[in-house]
Structures are given as C-alpha cells and as structure tokens.
Amino acid sequence: MSAPASKWTLGALGIVLLLCFSALLASVWWQADTTAETRWYILVNLQLPLAITATVVGAALCVSGAALQVVLRNPLADPGIIGIASGASLMAALVLILMPEWMVSTLHYSMPLACFAGALLSTAVIYRLSTRLRGLNTAVILAGIAITTLTSAVMGWLYLFADAQSMRNLTFWVMGSLHQADGWILLWSAPLIAGSCLLIISKGKTLNYLYNGELTARSAGIDPTHESKVVLIACALAVGAAVAIAGSIAFLGLLVPHYVRLLMGFDNRVVLPASALCGGVMLLLVALFSDLLPYASLPVSMVTASLGGPLLLYALLKGQFK
Amino acid sequence: MNLPVKLENISLEQRLDNISVTITQPGITCLLGANGAGKSSLLLVLAGLIEPEQGKVHWGQTDVYATPLAVLSGHRCFVAQQHSIQFELTGRECLQFLSPCLSSDIPGELIRKLDIADLLDKPVSRMSGGELQRIMISRALLQVWPAIKSGNAIIVLDEPLQGVDIRHQTVLMQWLSALAKVGNQIIMSCHDINIANTFADTVLLAKAGQMLAYGPTRDVLTLSNLWLTFDCQFECLFKDEQRHFIPVRHATGF
Numbered sequence: 031m032s033a034p035a036s037k038w039t040l041g042a043l044g045i046v047l048l049l050c051f052s053a054l055l056a057s058v059w060w061q062a063d064t065t066a067e068t069r070w071y072i073l074v075n076l077q078l079p080l081a082i083t084a085t086v087v088g089a090a091l092c093v094s095g096a097a098l099q100v101v102l103r104n105p106l107a108d109p110g111i112i113g114i115a116s117g118a119s120l121m122a123a124l125v126l127i128l129m130p131e132w133m134v135s136t137l138h139y140s141m142p143l144a145c146f147a148g149a150l151l152s153t154a155v156i157y158r159l160s161t162r163l164r165g166l167n168t169a170v171i172l173a174g175i176a177i178t179t180l181t182s183a184v185m186g187w188l189y190l191f192a193d194a195q196s197m198r199n200l201t202f203w204v205m206g207s208l209h210q211a212d213g214w215i216l217l218w219s220a221p222l223i224a225g226s227c228l229l230i231i232s233k234g235k236t237l238n239y240l241y242n243g244e245l246t247a248r249s250a251g252i253d254p255t256h257e258s259k260v261v262l263i264a265c266a267l268a269v270g271a272a273v274a275i276a277g278s279i280a281f282l283g284l285l286v287p288h289y290v291r292l293l294m295g296f297d298n299r300v301v302l303p304a305s306a307l308c309g310g311v312m313l314l315l316v317a318l319f320s321d322l323l324p325y326a327s328l329p330v331s332m333v334t335a336s337l338g339g340p341l342l343l344y345a346l347l348k349g350q351f352k
Numbered sequence: 353m354n355l356p357v358k359l360e361n362i363s364l365e366q367r368l369d370n371i372s373v374t375i376t377q378p379g380i381t382c383l384l385g386a387n388g389a390g391k392s393s394l395l396l397v398l399a400g401l402i403e404p405e406q407g408k409v410h411w412g413q414t415d416v417y418a419t420p421l422a423v424l425s426g427h428r429c430f431v432a433q434q435h436s437i438q439f440e441l442t443g444r445e446c447l448q449f450l451s452p453c454l455s456s457d458i459p460g461e462l463i464r465k466l467d468i469a470d471l472l473d474k475p476v477s478r479m480s481g482g483e484l485q486r487i488m489i490s491r492a493l494l495q496v497w498p499a500i501k502s503g504n505a506i507i508v509l510d511e512p513l514q515g516v517d518i519r520h521q522t523v524l525m526q527w528l529s530a531l532a533k534v535g536n537q538i539i540m541s542c543h544d545i546n547i548a549n550t551f552a553d554t555v556l557l558a559k560a561g562q563m564l565a566y567g568p569t570r571d572v573l574t575l576s577n578l579w580l581t582f583d584c585q586f587e588c589l590f591k592d593e594q595r596h597f598i599p600v601r602h603a604t605g606f
Contacts, residue, residue, distance in 0.1 A: 100439075103436075103438050104438060105438055105439060238449035238450070239449065239450055241437055241438075241439060241441060241446075241449055241450065242435055242436070242437050242446070242450055242488070243432075243435075243436055245396075245401060245430070245432045246430075246432065246435075246450055246488075246491075248401050248421060249399070249401060249425065249428075249429060249430040249432075249492070249495070250425050250450060250495055251420075251421045251422035251423075251424065251425030251426070252421065252422075253421060291439070291440075295445065296439055296440070296441050296445050296449070297445070297448075297449065298449075
C-alpha cells in the first residue's frame, strides 16, 4: 500500500473508532424508562469507563500482538498464546486469593502491579527461550503453551481453595470482561497503555529491519537485542495493564494484525497503528453488541474466541500462516 | 579509493584462531576453505557484526568495534549465508524495509544487473533459493548504494553464489569486478575455486579457524595450497593462458 493510501486508511480507521466510541456512549439514550439524570450517571460512571477500557485494551493487545510477531519472528505469536496474558492473569489471581483482608483497600494499586510483574516475568521467560532456541520457530509457541498450561494448573488449584466471591473474581480474569474497570484503575492503566502503545508504534521502522532476523538488522545499523528488549518490555507493560483492567482476552492480538497485514501489507509503520485502531474498534463493537443484548453482559473472551477460532482455522487452511 | 581492512590477532570461540591479515588493495577478495574452516565467522568479524574475543578490526583508522553500528552501516553491507523470512513479504518489500537509505525508487542498474524486475512483486515464500539470494544481495547493495557509487563501500558477502544459476553468477561476478575497479572493497566466501581464480584479485585460504595463505590469486591458488586447504587433489588445465582447476577423482572416493 502506498504512503498516501496508508495515511487515508489510518485516518478512516480513526474515524471509525471515534464513531464506535460515540455509539457506545450514545447507547444510553436507547434505554427506555430512564430519566435524564440516570442517563448521565450511567454515561459517566458506566459507559465512559467501558468505552475507554474497550479502546485501550483492544489497542494494547493488537499492537502488542503485531510487535511480538515480528520480534519473536513468529506470525502465530500473540500475548495470549505465548503466555504473557496468562502470566499476568495468574499474578492477579494470586493477589486476589492470597491478599490479606487488611490490604484489600490497596487493590487498585497492587492489582496492576501484580499484572505487570506477571506479564514481565512471562515475557522474560519467552525472550530467554526464543534467544536460546534460535532458529526453532515453533519453540516460542510451545514455550507459551507450556506457560499457559502451567498457569491454568495453578489457577485450577486456586479455585479449590477460593471462596465464592474469589471464584467469581477469578472467572473474570479467565473469561475477560470490559465491565469491571472503574475510573481509578483506568487512571493508572490507560495512560500506561497509551504510552506503551505509542512507544511500540514509534518502533515501526526499526521492526521492519527485524523481518530477516538479527544479522540483517545489525548489518543495517540496528542493535536488534536492545530494540527487541525495549519493544518486549513495552508489550509486557501494555498487556499487563490490559489484563489488570479487562482480564484475559483471547485471539485478538493474533487475528487483528494478521488481517491488517493481509489488507495493508507488511510495513510496520502502518501495521502497528492500524492494528491498534482495529483492535479498539473490535472491542468497542463487542461492547456495543453486548450492550444491545437484553440479558447479562457477555464475557469478551467468549465473543473473541467464537470469532477468532473459525478465522484462525480459515487462515491456517488457506496457508496464510507458514 | 578505499581503506585497508586490517585484522589483528583475531580469535573467536574456537572458530577463529589468532588470524592477522591486512586487505589493502580495493578489489575482490575470496575466502576459500572447507566446511567449518571459519570463513563465515571471519566475514562476520571483519564486517563488525560479531565482536571477537581477542584482537582488533580496523577499516583504515576506524576501530570497528568502537564505532556505532549505524555509522558502519553507511558504507558496509553484509549478505548472510541463510535467510529466514517468516512473513509473506514481496521482493520489493524486502528491499524497502531492510535498506535504511532507500528514499526513492530502486536503482535501475541494480534491477538489471541482478535481474530482479520479475521478483519485486513475488512473495518470498514462492521464490527459489537463488531468487531469494539475488533479492538479498540487492538489499545489501541498496543499503550502501551511495557509497558504492562513490567507490567507498565495503561489501561483505557470505557465499553469495549459493543457489544462483550459472548465468546470474557470471553477470553478478562481472558486475562486482566492475564495482571493485572503481574502489569498492568486496570480500566474499565461495566454494567455487574457478570463480575465485577468474574474478578474485586476492585469495585467503582458511583451514580449521586458521589462515593458511593470503595474497594475489595467482600466487595463492596453487595445487599444493589447494591440497593443504581441502585435503583434495586438483589438476590444473590451461586454456588461453587461463588456469582451470579440476578435482582429481580419487580411486576410492573422498
């Protein structure tokens, strides 16, 4: 895609994102039998956090997925598949279950911190494995599956010891939800996600050099080790913050960048911002869809996995993943 | 015009053992040696891509490992022996994304000499080994294109002819000879002794991480040196005063 066409497409995606964001806020006015005062209350306290959560979480997961695929040189890398999100979820679950009662008031601060720690830890493990098993392209995915299996096992054990309320909270981390975030936790997480995403997007040109591995990048004047570490830490922060506010959301970080590349080419200067915008749009649509349903809100992972599973199978069958 | 590439007492992880050599004249220098002789490691070290455990590399007065990679990349390019692109990039995308200095169109001379016009819109997954190799050589040359034009480039190629058919091999080597004549330094490894004999100005023979011989092609490519390097006997045929090396078939095989 040519440079002017890319700019127009990114501009159009930005407008679509704004429209979806506005539609989600405006959906308050579709609800019958509510007073104007109630509508304003819902708008400020429920819909606005929901819209911000959907936008930043979608952007964080998709931009991280797009960057991880290049840095780990594996088109199947995704924060969920390679275990970053599950590392963050596990730490969140441990905090929920093991935190003494007198510390519950610190949950707003301790939860994002725990998620970052979990995400950073699993990212470090994945990075070490990917550098040690250089050339084994499937090793990263297998390592991610191992981490995810291990965290699932620990979560399973936690379920055994959890009380009823903790079990409900744990389910939120496993299934993902856009409705849990409140203003306080968003105040911490949204700027962090925005900063991390902007940092990753600013590395678009550098990531282009990594397409043919470290040697070509070094030859072109890039320090791939340093740049990979910067991008991985930014991804871990973005994913950690996303998990802190919305739990674990499957498939989004794999599929959105894949289809963005299919439609817009491989230039990371375009792929990264387009993935961020499309990710935001996708989760806003999920939130909007969920709002329109007359009964309880849908777990996000259920929707993304229902869409993502068949699309992934289709992409595999068409040979779009090597 | 070009500066000497000077290696002093280079040692690297049991792959290179105390190698010292100064490549002074601009031209084509060919590294020859058996598999595992240390050719690729030597090329990586002199290109400034793997810091040796011991020893120094200088390009003229420039201490290579004390200079930022971004500075070196302005006039040194490198083509690796293997390429692994996991995404469906086209030839054009490979050139555009992996070459920092590409600001406008791909130079027509590069497209013609490497015959890549038909490869620009072809995905790498559908290219043959030789086609991908030609794209990656183009990428490397594009990276230092202004330096090549001013005769200032150091072009390091690790087995660039691997997978490339004989016609493209000949055209490429003739073009590299022409680039060398205007002052560019071309240092490459290959397994074809006759290519080295025909096109190289100097030859470096390597064995088990050590340098056996370095000097003008005619002086270094001798039957005794080839025997020492490859543990394989050759005979030398003359045609139009040009030497041709042919391996002698051993009665019991090698």
